[in-house]
Amino acid sequence: MALTRDFKDTIKARAENDPEFRTGLLTEAAECLLNDEVDVAKTLLRDYVNATLGFQELAGMTDKKPESLMRMLSAKGNPSVGNISKVMASLREHEGITLHVHAGA
Numbered sequence: 001m002a003l004t005r006d007f008k009d010t011i012k013a014r015a016e017n018d019p020e021f022r023t024g025l026l027t028e029a030a031e032c033l034l035n036d037e038v039d040v041a042k043t044l045l046r047d048y049v050n051a052t053l054g055f056q057e058l059a060g061m062t063d064k065k066p067e068s069l070m071r072m073l074s075a076k077g078n079p080s081v082g083n084i085s086k087v088m089a090s091l092r093e094h095e096g097i098t099l100h101v102h103a104g105a
Helices: 005-017 019-034 038-051 054-062 066-072 081-095
Strands: none
Touching: 005 019, 005 038, 019 038, 019 081, 038 054, 038 081, 054 066, 054 081, 066 081
């Protein structure tokens, strides 16, 4: 199911004006990765990139080609742990946040 343009615009507008929303996208993506929900994590990361710095800037931060990053975060992408870790670290740095893991019961 293709996303409508309105939804993408809504995500972008919210991300531009709401730092907590941007942090939430990254936090939720990290949690999804830890819970073996890789497809959801890739979607969240792709939304974050599209709404903020873009794939060209992310490419410069990760020493990867923009096309490779787009493919990596696509529905059919299969990023290695090293690549997804590099992307997460770069986006976390871009946002200026740290992420911590806490065990819950």
